[in-house]
Amino acid sequence: MQISSRFTVALHVLACIATFSGQKKVTSVFLAESVNTNAVIIRNILLQLKAAGLIRVDRGTGGAYLKQPADEISLLDVYKAIEPLENGKLFRIHENPSKDCPVGRNIYEVLDGRLSAIQEVMELKLRSMSLADILADLNDRIEEQKD
Amino acid sequence: MQISSRFTVALHVLACIATFSGQKKVTSVFLAESVNTNAVIIRNILLQLKAAGLIRVDRGTGGAYLKQPADEISLLDVYKAIEPLENGKLFRIHENPSKDCPVGRNIYEVLDGRLSAIQEVMELKLRSMSLADILADLNDRIEEQKD
DNA sequence: CTCTGTTGTAATTTTATTTATTACAATGAT
DNA sequence: ATCATTGTAATAAATAAAATTACAACAGAG
Numbered sequence: 001m002q003i004s005s006r007f008t009v010a011l012h013v014l015a016c017i018a019t020f021s022g023q024k025k026v027t028s029v030f031l032a033e034s035v036n037t038n039a040v041i042i043r044n045i046l047l048q049l050k051a052a053g054l055i056r057v058d059r060g061t062g063g064a065y066l067k068q069p070a071d072e073i074s075l076l077d078v079y080k081a082i083e084p085l086e087n088g089k090l091f092r093i094h095e096n097p098s099k100d101c102p103v104g105r106n107i108y109e110v111l112d113g114r115l116s117a118i119q120e121v122m123e124l125k126l127r128s129m130s131l132a133d134i135l136a137d138l139n140d141r142i143e144e145q146k147d
Numbered sequence: 148m149q150i151s152s153r154f155t156v157a158l159h160v161l162a163c164i165a166t167f168s169g170q171k172k173v174t175s176v177f178l179a180e181s182v183n184t185n186a187v188i189i190r191n192i193l194l195q196l197k198a199a200g201l202i203r204v205d206r207g208t209g210g211a212y213l214k215q216p217a218d219e220i221s222l223l224d225v226y227k228a229i230e231p232l233e234n235g236k237l238f239r240i241h242e243n244p245s246k247d248c249p250v251g252r253n254i255y256e257v258l259d260g261r262l263s264a265i266q267e268v269m270e271l272k273l274r275s276m277s278l279a280d281i282l283a284d285l286n287d288r289i290e291e292q293k294d
Numbered sequence: 295c296t297c298t299g300t301t302g303t304a305a306t307t308t309t310a311t312t313t314a315t316t317a318c319a320a321t322g323a324t
Numbered sequence: 325a326t327c328a329t330t331g332t333a334a335t336a337a338a339t340a341a342a343a344t345t346a347c348a349a350c351a352g353a354g
Binding site for chain 4: 004005006037038040041058059060061062
Binding site for chain 1: 148149150151152154155156158159162163166180181182183184222230232233236237238239240241242243244245248249250251252253254256257258261262264265268269271272273276280281284285288289292
């Protein structure tokens with residue numbers, strides 16, 4: 001089961017905001033065209049990024065802006081802003097295993113710590129990467145393509 | 148978006164097979180009761196574990212058995228046996244971003260490597276844990292509960 | 295103050311996926 | 325031959341993602 005595209009859409013959105021800030025007004029319609037999706041999808045993602053304090057969105061006049069320097073926005077910040085994990089747990093454990101079976105009775109406690117450790121390394125890696133890293137790669141590619 | 152419970156169900160199933168091997172015949176019906184789900188769900192998971200070479204399932208007579216020592220079955224083996232990831236990619240990247248936008252044109256290439264690196268650390272951690280580790284924890288708890 | 299472009303939000307639909315269920319042929323030991 | 329069991333198909337129900345439509349709220353520009 002893949003992690004939904006909302007996370008990568010959010011990264012795309014943030015990359016656009018950072019890239020075009022100052023040059024043009026970054027609206028949900030503009031973003032929807034760049035991502036190739038519906039503007040309401042974008043607006044909802046913008047709302048989540050705003051709620052997490054990562055961006056500012058100007059009502060009425062329109063436009064989205066970073067509220068933090070790109071090197072202070074980690075991919076984990078974005079991931080947590082976007083992915084509404086139940087209990088914050090990446091892995092789902094089946095519910096109500098049999099209390100009559102010694103395995104069923106104990107499986108949750110045994111798995112929970114290990115699954116959390118797996119999630120932890122993933123989140124550490126997410127934290128080690130920033131929006132600035134993505135922008136740097138992006139700029140390199142864009143510069144190359146100018147020839 | 149959480150990873151489906153099929154993975155943890157598979158771990159539960161393997162733990163039962165290892166725990167009860169020799170003591171009782173481990174059938175899909177028995178497993179379904181321990182997990183608290185439908186026997187067909189279990190059978191399909193058994194088929195996947197069998198296809199991955201982790202277990203043997205006896206047709207007709209019934210019963211499932213480990214084909215490898217528990218310390219040679221890593222959680223990654225189980226995860227890969229169970230999770231049918233498209234292209235093997237954990238993260239989904241939205242399709243057909245605008246070729247007219249410099250961000251849209253390059254976002255896939257820029258994100259792909261980083262997302263793969265994140266998946267990589269998660270898989271390394273999964274590989275570092277074995278079914279034997281789970282069985283050890285499980286046995287400790289079961290022994291404690293015998294009092 | 296009205297017009298205009300935009301955001302916030304609700305409601306609904308479409309599509310995909312997971313989980314559950316029913317049914318039954320195929321299997322293989324007894 | 326019987327019987328418990330697996331393999332498999334077909335389908336339904338539940339959940340979730342993604343897309344769409346509609347419109348009130350907003351805020352600057354004229």
